[in-house]
Every structure is written in structure tokens, then in C-alpha cells.
Amino acid sequence: MIALPIVGVSAADLTLRSAELSPDQAVSRVVGAADARISTSHAGRPIHQVPDGSHYVPVGGFDDAGTPSKPKEETPDQVAAALPPGTRLLKDSDGYGKVRTQHGLLDTDLREIDLRDPLAKGLFTLDRGRLPERAGEVVATNAFLENSGLFVGSSVTPRGATSSYKVVGAYELPNDLKREQIIAPPGSLIAPLDKALRAAGGIGVLPNDSYLVTVGGEGFTWNMVQAANAKSLVVVSRAVANRPPADADVPLYRQEPKEQFERSAGGATHMAILATIVGLAMLEICLLAGPAFAVGARRSRRQLGLVGANGGDRSHIRSIVLAGGLVIGAAAAVSGTAIGLTLTVALQPLLEEQLGERFGSLDFRPLELAGIALLAVVTGLLSAIVPAVTASRQTVLASLTGRRGVRRANRVLPVAGLVAVAVGAGTALYGSVADMGATVVAGGSALAELGIVALTPVLVGLFGRIGRWLPLSPRLALRDAVRNRGRTAPAVAAVLAAVAGTVAVATYQHSSEIQSRHEYIADLPHGTGWLLTSENGAYQEVPALRESLTKQLPVARRADVDRLVVGRPGCESFSEDPTCGRVEIITPKDQRCPLHERREGPDTLSAEDARKLRQDWRCKGAVRGTQYSTVIADEKLLSILAVTDPGSVSALKQGRALAFDRRQVKDGKVTLRIIAGSDRDEMFAGTSEEPVGVDKVLPVHLAPEGTESWGLELVLPPAAVQATGLTTAPIGSYFALDGTATSEQRQRIAGDIDRMGVEASLRIEAGYQGDDSLVLLALTVFAGLVTIGAAGIATGLSQADAEADLKTLAAVGAPPRVRRTLSGFQCGVVALMGVVLGSAAGILPAIGLRLTQRRELEALARRAADDGYSLTGESVPFVPIAVPWETLAQLLVVVPLGAALLAALVTRSSGALARRAAG
Structure with a gap:
């Protein structure tokens, strides 16, 4: 024990x-064997930095009137020119990309550095294989090889690359063992991949360059760091890490408070x-x-x-x-x-x-x-x-x-216990309704729990009153526990303390879980999903995507959707192609939010006027955004989205559009503005005050108020689009599943998307996914182990203390099983008393903490309501207090029963008779 x-x-x-690494060990994992690591800041002008290089601020601050110049990429020669003469540099470039693996695609860090250079020693640890020597060879972290299903000797191909790379070795990063990364010799990975991606019309790798430098002598001193800061360079120096300057010598601390750059102080909490x-x-x-x-x-x-x-x-x-x-x-x-x-x-x-x-x-x-x-x-x-x-x-x-x-019974201890329970409970409840913080609630709850511990001997005596209605073995066990309160009460108190803490955390966790489930906002109805491409000209692959969707997932219903296009079918809304334009839904001026239409801005209004305007129907109920807010589909889409309004379904069947935002509908019509490429450029330039584009007015049915739109603003039937003469392009499908999609099915469809080489998003709404069951299970197991351990110890003590009574039972002819049964009931009685008292004691702190949280959220909601905002859409925040009855049932039934059975199994059913002691 x-x-x-x-x-x-x-x-x-x-x-x-x-x-906990020493300063030199920590800095070595950043700078290797070099004196410092240098990178270009994003300020574009002189900076001040903290000694460890983790933060920097432009000279004068970010709010300085001077406009910072655009940061530029520094070449190695330019960086060397900004450093003392004789400085040697080693370039270290890193980027980000997707790498093809045996399972599909894996997000991976891409890095270029000459690992054979002595300056790189300490940055990595080679585990097996060798270092790359030429272009086309890479080394990979153990985490990458494990998650990708590859091995030393395999070939890897970054997505978009024109050639593959051979893995010649495996390494690990001492500071991040779980990072998925591959390293290649300089110029052989990031630059070719960036060029290939840009040639294909995609986004490049966007490398981030830094330099390992060595200057000799005393190393990169603090004066050198400040000189480099004057040239907009950020430095992590070994010499400064081992001998940091005084706060008075750090210019940044004279410009900004030091506290804002320090890591959040969690030491006191820990x-x-x-x-x-x-x-x-x-x-x-x-x-x-x-x-x-x-x-x-x-x-x-x-x-x-x-x-x-x-x-x-x-x-x-x-x-x-x-x-x-x-x-x-x-x-x-x-x-x-x-x-x-x-x-x-x-x-x-x-x-x-x-x-x-x-x-x-x-x-x-x-x-x-x-x-x-x-x-x-x-x-x-x-x-x-x-x-x-x-x-x-x-x-x-x-x-x-x-x-x-x-x-004689101790009369002082029960009185003290009662006082402690009363004071502790009162403090906890008062702290939950007053502005005294969670610490007071926790302190009051702890005091009340100690009071219950002090009352344990009296409570054990009260438990003994039920013994008259029990059979022989449990009656003997209970009376033995009551007679020997000196050993029973502490064991019950130990079980009480363990169970009380578990019940408190479980109740708080369960209540928070219910609150999170209530606040969860679903993207779609449960069991439905979408498979949509992005606007990258992949419309030709959409039929294959739809076929893969039906083949790989248990799809019960599918609704295909298209989008509006101005120009050729592959046009994107914000394409630089002058032949491509876009379509906008126009909100009538008198139905626009007045706050957004004020040229002076909402900040010029008084708080009361702003609050009143925010309550205006035109400023409330903003539609939740989605990738495509306007789609072309038939009434099948409404069945998947659980829109059951007969009028909405009938409107789509009759060829009328369906709108979800009443601010966009006037006199039963909606206006679409067709903005061509040239018109769009004129609109962005601001050279015309007149509306730019061509308006098309369509009859529309407005969905009833309260209908969930799931992010959509307008659904157009194909017949309505044909009447306008607009072009459409397929983008994917909405679907409803028959059951659930397994991990293997998701991986297969992801593999199909990858092989097609398109950008597509798959979303399946599974509802709120919390870890409540796992947390409560862990807490229950913990409380069970402590309870069984404490009850088992109490049982062993009772057997040692009552050895004479057991021998007397054997002497008077009691069956052998009585000894085993008595032992089991002794253990079960202690466990049951501790669990019952602990369950009652543990609910108090959970209630106090939840009431404190409710008070804080209500105060926040009142302030938001005074300003005209609603954080959750509810006038009163939903902060429930829910008891995890399943966990309590396991504690109250399973744990004592398990403790009793375990004690009975490990107890011998017979004991040796003792000779009667001489008088």
C-alpha cells in the first residue's frame, strides 16, 4: 500500500x-551542430525578437504608421552578406505536400538539406539504411514509413511529381517522433515538385527557407542577433540560449510587455x-x-x-x-x-x-x-x-x-463532520451562484467530502440497522463491520474518496457532453452526405465520381447536383479567363440589413441603436455558408435534405426555383445577376456606379420559415435553368446511406478520387461524435479498481482480526462454504457502503461547477443580447446537469458484486481448528 x-x-x-531538456540540448535539436539558425521575417523591415527567437515584432510595433515593405525571399548570398565575414551557411528548406502511399495519399512534410554536412548533426538520428547521395533518393521518418505502409527500398511519389524517389534510409526527429517527413538532397525535391505543380495550373509547394550558420569564436552573440534583426532576420542562437541576456538588454521588452511573449503559465496549475x-x-x-x-x-x-x-x-x-x-x-x-x-x-x-x-x-x-x-x-x-x-x-x-x-463512541468527530458538510455544501452552492470562481466551489466540495469522511463511523452504524432483515452470512458480515468500525470506517472512507472523485468528474463530463451534443450544428441530416468537386474544371470526371459513390458506399438515394456557369462548362467563378464570369443572387435594397448598408459603418451608431437594428429581421438569420449555395437539382434533393414541405416539393416539380432566405425574395421572385468576365473586372475596379451585369428574374417559392436549408440559398430545377439560357456543369451528388459507411469503404472511394486526379470533398454526417463513453469507462474502471482494492484490504484485515470467530464457526459445525461466503459478504458490504456514500458525495462538486459555468454563460449571453448579438440563438444558454446513471449503476451494482465474488474466490473454505487456550 x-x-x-x-x-x-x-x-x-x-x-x-x-x-526536460537542458538549454544546449534543446537548441541543438533546432540548430544542429551550427552556431545559429537564421530565417527571414515576414515584417519586411527591422525587427526586435525575444532571445530564443520564438517571437518577434517590427520596430515600432505592428500598429506603427509606417507601411511595412513586402517581404522578399533572400538568397544564400544575400543572407551571408548580412552576417559577419567568414560565416558559413547551410540551406534548410521545408514545404508541404501529399505523397502517394500504399493506402492512398498522406499529408507529408517535404524537406531539402544536405544531411552529410557536419552542421546538420543533431537534427536527426539515422535509424537504418543510409543517407541520400544523389537526386532521386530520399530518407523518411519512421512515422512516415509506418503510416504509409512503405519501407526502406520502396519508391515514393509526391502528388504532382513527374518522377518517383527511392527511400534509402529511415530516420527520426528527436524532438518530434510522430512527424511524417521525407528529406532529399538540396534542389532535388521541392523545386522540381513546385515547378511541376505550377505547370499543371495548381498551387506550388511554397517553400520556407532557413539557414544553419557557423561563425566561430564565441558563437552567434546577442549583439550579432540584434545586428541581424536590423536586417529583418530572425535568429535562434546557441550562445544566446546558453547565456541569455538580461531583460534590460532586450529591446523588445522595452517596446512590448515581456509577459505577452511568455508561454502560458501552467506551472502553478500543474x-x-x-x-x-x-x-x-x-x-x-x-x-x-x-x-x-x-x-x-x-x-x-x-x-x-x-x-x-x-x-x-x-x-x-x-x-x-x-x-x-x-x-x-x-x-x-x-x-x-x-x-x-x-x-x-x-x-x-x-x-x-x-x-x-x-x-x-x-x-x-x-x-x-x-x-x-x-x-x-x-x-x-x-x-x-x-x-x-x-x-x-x-x-x-x-x-x-x-x-x-x-x-465510548467519539461524539466530537460526528459533530465536526456535520459542521464541515454544512459549511462545505453552503460554500460550494454559494460560490456557484456568486462571482467567486470555480476554486471556491472546489474548496467547498472538498470540505463537504471531508465532513462525510468524518461521519463515516456514524453512517456505518446506520447501515448496521438493516442487518435484521438479511440472511445469516450478510447479517454476520454487516454486524462485524459495525462492531469493528476502527477498521471498517477508514476502508469505507477510502472507497468513498475514490468513488466521489470519479462520480464528480463523470457527472461533469456527462453534462458537458450533453451540452456539446445540443450545441453541435450538423452540416446535413444524420446518415446523409455529399460528394462535390471544386471549381477546377473537373466536371468531366463527375460521372465517374458518381459511379464510384454508388459502387463503394451503401447509397440508398442519390440526388445529382449541378452549378451555374458563365462561359464554358469548365469556367471558375474567379478565373482570370476573361470569357469566364459568375452568377450572384441579388438582395433587394429595401431588404438588406441597414447595418451593412451604412457607409459610415455600424461603429458610428450608439449601442442602443445598433442593438435595435440587429433585431431587425433583415439582420437576423444569416444562412449558413457551404461550398455551393446555389445548385441545380430536382425534388430528390429535398427528400435527402429532409425538406418535407409539400409546397417546396411541388415547386421544384413544376419548374419553379426554391429559396430559403426570405431577404432575397420579393413579390415571389428572385433576381440572378450574370456578371461576365469583362464586367467583373469593371466591378472590381470600381469605375462604374451602375449595376454591372445582366439581371434575370425567376419565379420562386419561399420555403416556410424554420425550414433547415443546410447551407443552401437557392435550388433551381433544370427546367428553370433552361429557360434562362444559362450553362451548367455537374459538381457531384447528395446522397442518403442505407446504414453506415465503414472505414474500408471510405478508403476505397478516397482511392478512386485520387486515381481520377480531381479535387473532391466527401462529407458524411454521422452526428455528434464525443468521447463520453470512453472517458466514463476509464473512470468507472479506475473507481472499480480502487474500490475492490480497498474493500479487499478491509476484508483481509477483518479476517485477520476475526480469526477466532471463524475458528468458532468451524468448531460449532458451520459448513465450509460459510467461511467463503462470510468473506465475500464482508468485502461486498465495505464496497457497497463506500460506493453509496461516494456517489452521494461526488454529485455536489459537479453540480456546483456546472452552476458556475451556467452563471458565466448567462452573463455572457446577457452582454451579447445588450449588444444585439445572440451567440447560440437561445435567450438562455443550455447548461444541463445530468447524472450518468449507467456509470452509477456500474459502481453501485457491478463493483460491490465483483468485489464480493473476488473475495469469496480467493478465500479458503476451511481453516485449521485451534486448541482452546489455557485458563
Whole structure:
């Protein structure tokens, strides 16, 4: 009991300290063996930076009146010219692309650097194979090879590349073991791929260049860094990392507050969490180990009585029992620390994989490890205090004869417990409705829980009243638990503490899950989806995409959709081709939002006027955007989108358009403006105040208010489009599934899309996907293990303490199974009492925290309503308080039952008879 937490704490200490890199180790993973890494800033003018190079600000700030010049790409010679003479540079370029794998396409980091250069040492670790020596060869990270299904010796082809590359080696990045990356010699990967992609009309790789530099001497000093900053260069320097300048010598801190560049301070929070974990561990150890020492002292009462009979006083007896706790604590400290360190060293590779980075080195901190060991010694000593005091109060006669005597119940502890429960519950509830923060709620809940722990002996006595209605074995178990509250109450309290924390977190998590599910906004009805191409001239591949959709997925219904085109079918809305234009839906002037039409802007209005205008129907209910807000389709689309309005379905059948936004409809008509390429250029230039383009007015049916549009603004039937003479191009399909799509089916259709070489998006609405079940399952398992462990310990103590009673049962002819049954019920009784009390205690903090969150969201909603905004569309935020009944049922039924069965199985059904002691 004492050594196990020490194993965990010592292992965690060594792991965290080893994962914490020294300044030189950390900077080496960025600059390799070089003195510094230099990159061009995006400010385009002189900058100030923080010493580690993680942030920079233009001189004068971003709000400076001067307009920054456009940043330009610096060549190696230009960068070298901005550095001290004799500086040697190594270019390091990285970009991003998709690489073909055995499964399809994988988003991968692309990098070019000469890995054989000595400056690159420390940036990577070659795991197997060799380094690339010529164009056409690459090395890949282990993460890339694992996820892509490739291996050393395979060939990889970035999408858009004209040739493949051979993987000649595998490596890892010590700072990011999970990164998918490939590295090629300079000029052999990014530049050819960028050229090929641009030649095909796509977007290039957009490389990001930096330089590893070495200057010799003392390295790249802070003065050199400031000189490079004056030329708009950002520097990560080894010398500065090892010897950072004083804050007074950092120009950026004189221009901007230092605090805004520091990482979010989570150290205090982490220390609070660590202190809480250690405190709970010590509490449960004391609660469980204390009765163990008490039983040990009771079984040694004859020896302790002999000490008193031979002249020993109470201090000697207390010292003997305390020495036992001290010895056990010391043994637990040595064994627990040794086991924890050994496990950490043995499991180092697994720990590094879990953390995602390699340790710098195993960092043993003797003082910290000694403090952890001292914690075990102190815990053992604390656990023995109460048994030592109790044993010292026994008279010599009672100790020698084995009589326990009659102990008066402690009346102070229940009163203190009641006061603590009242004060704690009141504080938690008051803190939830007042502006006092979650800390007050958590503190009040903790005080109330400690009060329940203090009331445990009384509550155990109340449980004993139900024993009269139970059969023999459970009645004996319950009465034994009530008679021996000294060992039962601490075990019940330990179970109570574990279950209360689990129920609190589970209730809060479950309530938050219901809130997130309520706030989730679906793109489509559940079980439906879309497969749509982008405007890249891929309309010729749409029939094949639709065929693949029907073949690879369990499609029940499919509605094909097209888009409007101005020009040839392959025209894009914002194409530079002058023959290509676009179509816009025109909102009548008197139906436009007044706030958006004000030339002075909404900021010139008073808060009250702005609030009133935002409540205007023309400024509310903005349609949720989607890739194509105007589509050409028939009434099949409405059945997939769950639009059941008969008038809407009839309108599409009759050839009339269907609109979802009433601001765009006037007198039963909608206006489409056809903007040709030349007209579009004139509109963007702002040379004409008259409307640009040709308007076409169509009869339209307005969907009833409240109809979900799923991001669509206008649905045009094919007949209406033919009447306007506009051109259409297919873009894909909406569909409804018969069941669900498996991962394999998704991968197959993704492979088909890749082989067609088109840009297409597949979206299947599966509803809100949370991790509630996984979290609650983990919490339930944790509480179950702690409960079974605590109940098992209490059962073992009861068996050791009640060995004479068990022998008496055997002597009077009780069947062998009675011993096993009694043991099972003893364990089950302790577990059930702890789970019931813990479940009741755990709901309070969850309710308090949820009420606090509700109050904060209501205040935010009121402020938003005063300004005329609605954050969620609801006047009152939905912040439910929901109890996870399934989790509670598992705790209340499964855990005690499992504990009872486990105790019964591991208990021997028969015991040896003892001879009667001489009178």
C-alpha cells in the first residue's frame, strides 16, 4: 500500500526530469551542430525578437504608421552578406505536400538539406539504411514509413511529381517522433515538385527557407542577433540560449510587455494537480494502512502487555508501534523507489514514444528522490500514530487476557463532520451562484467530502440497522463491520474518496457532453452526405465520381447536383479567363440589413441603436455558408435534405426555383445577376456606379420559415435553368446511406478520387461524435479498481482480526462454504457502503461547477443580447446537469458484486481448528 504510490511518483519524477531538456540540448535539436539558425521575417523591415527567437515584432510595433515593405525571399548570398565575414551557411528548406502511399495519399512534410554536412548533426538520428547521395533518393521518418505502409527500398511519389524517389534510409526527429517527413538532397525535391505543380495550373509547394550558420569564436552573440534583426532576420542562437541576456538588454521588452511573449503559465496549475494527487495518495494510504497497523498492534497485544508487565510505560508501547510503521515506511521507500527507477529505465523507449520525443539523458535528481522516499517514511509513521495511541491506552490486564473492553463512541468527530458538510455544501452552492470562481466551489466540495469522511463511523452504524432483515452470512458480515468500525470506517472512507472523485468528474463530463451534443450544428441530416468537386474544371470526371459513390458506399438515394456557369462548362467563378464570369443572387435594397448598408459603418451608431437594428429581421438569420449555395437539382434533393414541405416539393416539380432566405425574395421572385468576365473586372475596379451585369428574374417559392436549408440559398430545377439560357456543369451528388459507411469503404472511394486526379470533398454526417463513453469507462474502471482494492484490504484485515470467530464457526459445525461466503459478504458490504456514500458525495462538486459555468454563460449571453448579438440563438444558454446513471449503476451494482465474488474466490473454505487456550 505504501510502496505502490512511491513507485509511481518516483517513476514520474525521473520521466519528467529526463524529458526536460537542458538549454544546449534543446537548441541543438533546432540548430544542429551550427552556431545559429537564421530565417527571414515576414515584417519586411527591422525587427526586435525575444532571445530564443520564438517571437518577434517590427520596430515600432505592428500598429506603427509606417507601411511595412513586402517581404522578399533572400538568397544564400544575400543572407551571408548580412552576417559577419567568414560565416558559413547551410540551406534548410521545408514545404508541404501529399505523397502517394500504399493506402492512398498522406499529408507529408517535404524537406531539402544536405544531411552529410557536419552542421546538420543533431537534427536527426539515422535509424537504418543510409543517407541520400544523389537526386532521386530520399530518407523518411519512421512515422512516415509506418503510416504509409512503405519501407526502406520502396519508391515514393509526391502528388504532382513527374518522377518517383527511392527511400534509402529511415530516420527520426528527436524532438518530434510522430512527424511524417521525407528529406532529399538540396534542389532535388521541392523545386522540381513546385515547378511541376505550377505547370499543371495548381498551387506550388511554397517553400520556407532557413539557414544553419557557423561563425566561430564565441558563437552567434546577442549583439550579432540584434545586428541581424536590423536586417529583418530572425535568429535562434546557441550562445544566446546558453547565456541569455538580461531583460534590460532586450529591446523588445522595452517596446512590448515581456509577459505577452511568455508561454502560458501552467506551472502553478500543474503543481496544484500534483499536490492534489500526492495528498489523495497519502490520505488513502493512511486510511487503509492505519487499520492494518491497528490489527497488527491488536494481534501483538500480548507482547505489548508483557512490555507493560515488565515495567514499560505507555511511551514505550507507542514507540514500539511507531517504530513498526517507521520500518515498514523505510522498506516501502527503498523498494518503491528502486522499482520505480528500474521500470523507468526499462520502459524508456515506450515512454519516449508516448511523449513523442527522445529524452536528453536520464536525469536522476537525488534530492527529489530522497524527498519521495521520505514521503513513504512519513506516511508509514502517520499511519501508525492512531494505532500506537490506541495500543498504549490498553491496560496491562486487558492486553494479557485479550479482552478489548468497551470503548465510548467519539461524539466530537460526528459533530465536526456535520459542521464541515454544512459549511462545505453552503460554500460550494454559494460560490456557484456568486462571482467567486470555480476554486471556491472546489474548496467547498472538498470540505463537504471531508465532513462525510468524518461521519463515516456514524453512517456505518446506520447501515448496521438493516442487518435484521438479511440472511445469516450478510447479517454476520454487516454486524462485524459495525462492531469493528476502527477498521471498517477508514476502508469505507477510502472507497468513498475514490468513488466521489470519479462520480464528480463523470457527472461533469456527462453534462458537458450533453451540452456539446445540443450545441453541435450538423452540416446535413444524420446518415446523409455529399460528394462535390471544386471549381477546377473537373466536371468531366463527375460521372465517374458518381459511379464510384454508388459502387463503394451503401447509397440508398442519390440526388445529382449541378452549378451555374458563365462561359464554358469548365469556367471558375474567379478565373482570370476573361470569357469566364459568375452568377450572384441579388438582395433587394429595401431588404438588406441597414447595418451593412451604412457607409459610415455600424461603429458610428450608439449601442442602443445598433442593438435595435440587429433585431431587425433583415439582420437576423444569416444562412449558413457551404461550398455551393446555389445548385441545380430536382425534388430528390429535398427528400435527402429532409425538406418535407409539400409546397417546396411541388415547386421544384413544376419548374419553379426554391429559396430559403426570405431577404432575397420579393413579390415571389428572385433576381440572378450574370456578371461576365469583362464586367467583373469593371466591378472590381470600381469605375462604374451602375449595376454591372445582366439581371434575370425567376419565379420562386419561399420555403416556410424554420425550414433547415443546410447551407443552401437557392435550388433551381433544370427546367428553370433552361429557360434562362444559362450553362451548367455537374459538381457531384447528395446522397442518403442505407446504414453506415465503414472505414474500408471510405478508403476505397478516397482511392478512386485520387486515381481520377480531381479535387473532391466527401462529407458524411454521422452526428455528434464525443468521447463520453470512453472517458466514463476509464473512470468507472479506475473507481472499480480502487474500490475492490480497498474493500479487499478491509476484508483481509477483518479476517485477520476475526480469526477466532471463524475458528468458532468451524468448531460449532458451520459448513465450509460459510467461511467463503462470510468473506465475500464482508468485502461486498465495505464496497457497497463506500460506493453509496461516494456517489452521494461526488454529485455536489459537479453540480456546483456546472452552476458556475451556467452563471458565466448567462452573463455572457446577457452582454451579447445588450449588444444585439445572440451567440447560440437561445435567450438562455443550455447548461444541463445530468447524472450518468449507467456509470452509477456500474459502481453501485457491478463493483460491490465483483468485489464480493473476488473475495469469496480467493478465500479458503476451511481453516485449521485451534486448541482452546489455557485458563
